Every structure is written in C-alpha cells, then in structure tokens.
Amino acid sequence: MIGFMKKDLAMMKSNFKLLGILIVVYTVMGFLGEMDISFILPFMCVMIMISTFSYDNYNKWDAYSISFPDGRKNSVKAKYVATIFMILAISVLTLLLSFLIAYAKTKTIPYEQIFVSMLGTIFGTLLVLTFMYPIIYKFGVEKARIVIFLLVFGIVIIGRILTQYLDLSFIAKALSFLENYLVILVILVAILMVFISYKISEKIISKKEF
Template sequence: MKSLIIKDVYNILHNMKSLFLMLFVFLFLILPKGGAAAYAITCCILCAMMIVTTFSFDENAKWEKYAMVMPVSRKDLVLSKFVVLLFFCIFGMVFGGILGIAGSTIMGKFHIFSLTEWLELLCVCLAGMVISFFLGSMVIPLLFRFGAEKARALMLAAFLLPVLLCSGLYFLLRSLGVILTDTVILTLICASPLVLILWTAVMYRISLRIFKNTEF
C-alpha cells in the first residue's frame, strides 16, 4: 500500500503550483475578515478536495484496470485513498495554520504571546482537519461509483448535506430550550475522534463494496 500512497503524492506534486496559487488567493480574501482560524479551515477543505484530482489522474491513465493485473489488492487500493486524504488534510491544517498565524500577526490580529489564542487556534485547526476528512471520506465512495467527473457535480451536495443536517439539529435543540454550554461543546469535541473513526470505517466499507462490484 505504501507504493500506492507514494504514487498519488507524486502525481499531485505536479499540481502543487495551482494549489499554492489558490491557497495564496484565499489568504488575501479570507484572512482580513475571518482571521487565521477561518483560513486554516479553508485550507483543510481545499486540500481535502485534492483527492478528486488523484482519481482524475487514475482515470486518465486507466490505472485501476492496470492495477487489477498487478499484485495489488482492492482493499489496499481503497484504503490508500483514505490515507492519502488524511495526508492532504494534515497538510492543509499545517499550511493554513502557519500561513494564517504569520498573516494575522502582521495585521495585528494574532498575538503570539497569548496562550489562549494559541489554544483556540489549535482547536480550530484540529476541528478543520476533522471536518475536511469527514467531508472528503464522504466523497470517496462517490468517486469510486461515478468517477471523478460525475462525482464533482455530486460533491457540492455531499458537502452541503451534513451542514444542513447540523444546522437543522442546532435550531431544533435551540427551539427545545437545549443550550449548548461549554461542557456540552467540550464533550462533543472529545467524542469527535470516535465518531470520525466509525464514519471512516463505514465509508471505507461502502467504497470497498462498490469497487469490488466494479468490472474492468
């Protein structure tokens, strides 16, 4: 599986110039108003979307057909996509955090000697990575089922659905008089890794089933 991961990372390096350009453009668009936190989350999501590009490269090279005649198991091929997605999310978190801190410090919106601001930004960066991996793992089954081009049209719906569900749940709880206290929020944050692991396992199983049923 290591070779599969290296393949995707190596292929995506050829597209890094456009990615960096896009990230720098969003730096000037988001940082002045949203600050380092908003920019870090944006970077995580944009980098997570690069998983679609890896599928596009595979389709153009007819890679999956070639891989099936090699000693590569379908389980490893599917799992490698989730590992690559995790790498992309981590890269987006680190890149967005560093650049966001530098830019916010220059603009006077971030105080490097404030421990509170560092902890808040760290929590936001981790939350951004979790959210981007959650959304990206939702797209991977669509990519295996419909291919990169068709999945691009469905990706927006896949991203909006959990946002709408969370918003609806929030307004429902508020209408019922349930207040999201700091304790409740902290509990949700602590439970998020377990939820993410379970969610990833489900998406992996769905992706593997789709790929196993695919004829080449």
C-alpha cells in the same frame, strides 16, 4: 500500499505550486488582518486529491491497478491514507503559520481558538472525503459531482423544512452535556466516519468489474 500512496502523492506534485501560492496568499492576508482563510488549504488538498481520480479514470488506472498484487484493496487504502496525510500535513503547516501571524500581530497566541478553528476545518474536509470517495468509487468522478450536488441540495431542503416546521431546540438541550467533551467527540466521530467510508469504498471496489 506504499507504492500506491507514492503514486497518489506524485500526482499531486503538479499542484504543489498552487498550494504554495495559496500558502503565501494566506500568510499575507493574515498579516494584513484581512479575513481568515485558513480553511482553504486543507480543503484544497481534498479537491486536489479528488482531481487525481479524474486522471485515474482517464487512463483506466483502476482496472490496470487490479493486475498488481492486492491491487483492489491497496489502491483504495492508499487514496484514503494519502488524503488524510496531506490534510494533516497542510493543517499542521497552517496551524504554525496561524501561531506566527497571531504572535506577530498581538504578541500573544490564542492557542485554543486556533486549535478549535483548525479542528473544525479538518472535520469539514474529512466530511467531504467521507461522502465523496464512496460515491466516486461507485459512480465515477463525473457522475459523483451530480450525486453530490443532489445530496447537498436534498440535505439543505430537508434541513430547511425541519427547522421551519419543527422545534429542534430539544436536541441541542439534550446534547448540551457533551459540550465539555466536544473536541474528543469530534475526533472520534471523524475517525468513525472516515473508517466507515473507507470500508464502503473497499466493498464497492472489491465487487466492481472493469
């Protein structure tokens, strides 16, 4: 799997410049007191990783990689691990920058607030990965964009209908006891959803013919 991961990370090299610029913009905006854009960096990582699928697809890498030992399994595993590794690495960097900016401006660091905000961002990026990767493996990058659009559109419509015609406050009340365990819960749900997503992708690739 290490080889496949190195390949995916090497493909991101050309986007490191863009990430570097975003980090500078984020830092400057943070010091100037403008809006918080810390969520952008981890999201950019996922988007860059998704762009690697396009390159893979263009050069028929997926079919070629099957000629390697354990190619089917390792190419999927590496994609997930490389993405999570990048998300966590950039999140740690963003976290440190947030601490630095907060301290420079107020001489105090709101640890909890920054942690919770970052945790939300990581969860959001993992959610994108969870849905996108199996769809990409199943339909390819181009079709996946349409599928994702339809999926998001559907969820928004259903959400609107549900909230308009049904009183869902009982769900919030029923789950209020979980408030104290929110952080642990978010982490557990994130791990579970990524694991399920990975297993689905693995299954798709194990049966796919090229």
